[in-house]
Amino acid sequence: MIDLILRHATLADGRKNIDVGIQNATIVAVEPNLAAVAAQEFDLAGDLLSAPLVDAHFHMDSTLSYGLPRINQSGTLLEGIALWGELKPQLTQDAIIERALAYCDWAAAQGLLAIRSHVDVCDDRLLAVEALLEVKRQVAPYLDLQLVAFPQDGLLRSPNARQNLVRALDMGVDVIGGIPHFERTMADGAESIRLLCELAQQRGLMVDMHCDESDDPHSRHIETLASHCHRLGLSGRVAASHLTSMHSMDNYYVSKLLPLIREAGVAAIANPLINITLQGRHDSYPKRRGMTRVPELLAAGIEVAFGQDCVLDPWYGLGSADMLEVAHMGLHVAQMTGQEAMRACFGAITDGPATILGLERYGIAVGAHADLVWFDASDPVEAIRLRANRRMVLRRGNIIAKTAAKSTALSLPGRSNNISLRIKPGAIG
Numbered sequence: 001m002i003d004l005i006l007r008h009a010t011l012a013d014g015r016k017n018i019d020v021g022i023q024n025a026t027i028v029a030v031e032p033n034l035a036a037v038a039a040q041e042f043d044l045a046g047d048l049l050s051a052p053l054v055d056a057h058f059h060m061d062s063t064l065s066y067g068l069p070r071i072n073q074s075g076t077l078l079e080g081i082a083l084w085g086e087l088k089p090q091l092t093q094d095a096i097i098e099r100a101l102a103y104c105d106w107a108a109a110q111g112l113l114a115i116r117s118h119v120d121v122c123d124d125r126l127l128a129v130e131a132l133l134e135v136k137r138q139v140a141p142y143l144d145l146q147l148v149a150f151p152q153d154g155l156l157r158s159p160n161a162r163q164n165l166v167r168a169l170d171m172g173v174d175v176i177g178g179i180p181h182f183e184r185t186m187a188d189g190a191e192s193i194r195l196l197c198e199l200a201q202q203r204g205l206m207v208d209m210h211c212d213e214s215d216d217p218h219s220r221h222i223e224t225l226a227s228h229c230h231r232l233g234l235s236g237r238v239a240a241s242h243l244t245s246m247h248s249m250d251n252y253y254v255s256k257l258l259p260l261i262r263e264a265g266v267a268a269i270a271n272p273l274i275n276i277t278l279q280g281r282h283d284s285y286p287k288r289r290g291m292t293r294v295p296e297l298l299a300a301g302i303e304v305a306f307g308q309d310c311v312l313d314p315w316y317g318l319g320s321a322d323m324l325e326v327a328h329m330g331l332h333v334a335q336m337t338g339q340e341a342m343r344a345c346f347g348a349i350t351d352g353p354a355t356i357l358g359l360e361r362y363g364i365a366v367g368a369h370a371d372l373v374w375f376d377a378s379d380p381v382e383a384i385r386l387r388a389n390r391r392m393v394l395r396r397g398n399i400i401a402k403t404a405a406k407s408t409a410l411s412l413p414g415r416s417n418n419i420s421l422r423i424k425p426g427a428i429g
């Protein structure tokens with residue numbers, strides 16, 4: 001007898017009628033008509049079963065601070081930066097921990113069980129670093145939190161950023177961050193990339209930089225990052241977040257750039273909700289979308305993830321820790337409406353970021369962690385279309401969240417009250 005069997009699941013890769021057996025927090029069987037008996041069984045009746053959702057780019061030190069000390073009235077990046085400057089001196093460790101834990105509750109409830117969060121290291125007190133290391137420890141039983149030492153005000157531009165970043169790494173922060181486009185000059189940006197990549201090589205760490213987050217078609221930090229990554233042998237350990245300037249770059253130049261990124265083994269992380277909101281603000285009409293070239297990056301064989309970036313903070317007054325909402329926006333902004341492209345959008349919130357974060361034993365396979373999400377949907381595309389409820393979330397074989405299937409008690413004369421948004425097109429009437 002094994003612990004648990006989830007029967008008649010559809011997997012994200014299209015396999016149907018699959019039974020998944022779980023024993024001792026590990027997946028021990030993935031096959032049709034599993035003959036074993038379990039202490040507990042659930043019949044998914046063809047619903048989608050997936051490995052957990054993963055967010056490759058988030059800012060947990062500012063999340064849920066919306067309205068503190070005041071609301072961003074204009075909704076612009078500049079007022080957001082000013083607001084964060086007002087808020088930073090007032091931050092307390094307890095408040096950061098409380099908000100981050102509340103966010104992790106939202107995440108776990110929706111099957112988001114791994115998050116890479118940047119943490120600002122430009123405050124000499126490193127309050128946020130200490131707070132998020134404590135959060136990481138507390139949520140470890142149900143959520144993998146990976147932290148990036150992020151010199152938000154510039155590694156070279158902000159007086160103590162370099163030594164603070166090293167202090168944060170010594171305290172246990174996992175990944176090296178950067179923000180080359182925010183340094184004083186293009187040359188300083190390039191120098192910050194060199195310093196950070198060499199530090200990553202010395203310490204054997206991963207790198208994830210905010211890179212070319214602007215509408216400037218001449219921003220070239222991704223080229224520099226790929227070059228240092230190639231030179232130092234950091235392939236597979238480096239990610240470039242945002243890359244929004246690539247949206248505006250010359251097409252000929254991008255045709256040279258994509259193979260360089262691929263050759264260097266650098267991954268790309270787009271943040272559709274925030275990129276579509278903050279980019280193109282200096283444009284009149286036509287107005288650029290500003291998100292990086294996701295279909296082209298994928299076609300070039302580059303690992304791609306979609307990140308949430310912000311939820312209810314000085315920069316963004318919306319968001320809900322739902323990665324299906326992120327994929328939904330990414331799909332629309334990138335016009336990824338082909339069948340394969342829509343499934344790739346689901347990959348950008350599951351397998352893609354899992355690879356970028358280096359998550360071990362991730363996926364639905366024998367020997368993987370029994371971390372699973374049962375969606376109120378038949379396949380990944382329907383999950384994105386409906387931002388489907390997560391019927392059940394499992395971590396290491398334990399059920400940590402349950403949500404009922406969506407249903408509405410419709411009361412209209414002459415109409416059935418039994419409606420389902422899951423009905424396939426063509427199957428109605």
Ligand SMILES: [Zn+2]
Nearest residue numbers: 059118210309
């Ligand atoms: Zn960010």
